[in-house]
Amino acid sequence: MPSSFLIHFKKFKHFHECAKAQMECSWHKTAQIHAENYLPVKRNPGKAIIHQLDKAVLNQIEENRKKLLPILSTIIFCGTHDIALRGNQSTNGNIIDLYKFRIEAGDNLLAEHLQKAPSNARYTSHRAQNELISSCEHVIRSNIVSAANSAIGFSVIADESADISGTEQLSIGVRFVEKTGNEYKIREEFLGFAPLESMTADGIAGTIIDNCEKFGLEMEKLLGQGYDGCSSMAGKEGGVQALISRKYPLASFVHCAAHRLNLAVNDLNNVSAVRNSVGTIKSIIQFFRESPKRRVLVPNIPLLCDTRWSAKYRSIRIFSENFKEIFFKLDDLAINSSGKTAQVAHQLRCSCTSSAFLVIMVTISRYSSLLEPVTQSLQAVQLNLLNVQNHVSNLLDVFLNHRGSANLFFKENVFDRVTEIAEALNIDLAIPRICAKSVMRDNYPSSSVEDYFVKAIYIPYLDSLIGSLKTRFSDKNSPQFCLFALHPCNLAMLDRTSFKGKVDTIQSIYKIDNFENEAMCWFDMWIQKKDIPDKNLGDMELIDLLSYSEFFPATRQALLIALTLPASTCTVERSFSTLRRVKTWLRSTMADDRLSGKIRILGMRFIYL
16 A cells, blocks of 8 residues: 555545545556456356366366266166176176166267267276266265264264175264254264274274274264174273273263163073073974975964064064964974974974973063064164163063062963963973972972962063163163253252252263253253143153253253264164175175275165155
């Protein structure tokens, strides 16, 4: 700026004269021209200088993108319908036939491209296909990562499985709460597979951290970890969760609820009679299913799968419902068949004629019908730790009620059904032989068959189930569980001092600004129920409370943290089914960098298209 302008502008009364003189200066006019030329470039930053100078180059790029669109849409179509792209060579296969089909259907743009484009610029080679698959994966994953980074925080969930080639694949997912308008939604998304070079805790933890950073997640926002309960993952000192927690202190570990329920049921194997009976049921189902001729003799009963837990409970329930028909077919095969079939059928028939087997089968079937819907509920994406505790509390209430009146419930729910089956199959219900001096047998004093099996089987079964549930789901005392004290149902059971203690615990972990004052106001609001519509608080979900937290930003942050903590790892476990469909024997050499992209496109049919 000229010095004369500064001198003349020492007094405000000279402002108009000085401003008019400045506008007439040549340097001011030059700066104005430069600014007018800069604005169009600033408003269209995507256009390079060469594009602005040569519109022909820009038009060529647009035309090339239009030509690439039918090729990309064909690849996505194959991926979303689980169709292999190539045959033995790149010049044949499903995708080449689909190109021809599109041309026959009138796709002139694709036809012109394949006819006139140079052989090195047709984008139909396997390398171009892999690049397009990777681009699809990158776009989808970037959207997920961007949403996770925009949330208050996120949790990492992971599980491991081996593919058909023997490579250990770690499935990594993320859980966060997304806000769309005024609505909140819990999202659990699959991020990708990572091959494990080391199965140690250090190797797995390093793989999780490296891949999360590679995906672009802001790891300082990591609030939770969800794994199964094996020692390498859940170990308090040297497990994966401990190693990651040392680097990211806010990342609380949560043992998968579905795994915990399954472990509680598996603890029943400590009761030897239950373990033996379950083995007999599994052998009978496998005996009929392994032969097409024998399979048609009985109703279709699913295999007793150890990994699909809801299917396991369903299998036992269906087996019990059709046991009479199964028994008669075993008897018929034992008499009218020959060779190994008759031998195995006779052994299985003898195994399932004991009184103890009938009692255990009906007992397990009865409680499998109670566990089956709970297992399915524990696999929901919208589930949170408070829902888990409510489900388990309801189960415990039912089991404790049955345990308190064991004789009554055993007679109504188990023994009457056992008596009906025994009469139909001509089986005499009897007490097993009792040895007075033996300490290895169930020598329970009893006045009747019913009384004996209540003491020998029914009560030990319930005691084992109740004890395992209490032990496996005993995380109410964990510091993170204090977050759920913000729910009105839990507030009603606390006094002001107790609630203040839980607030202090939350604040010591998460350091939320002004949380102590807001939380006490939140407590007073729900206790007095001012301006709260009439609603059953027991039916109110944790996510519903966010609509009441408009004037409680710190409390809302605590609620969002509680919703972000993972309840199960079922989302990443579902990717294993897709893994087995994608990487088959014929595709066992598929590279790891293409595997995640292929699975990601397969999921687009349900999520993104």
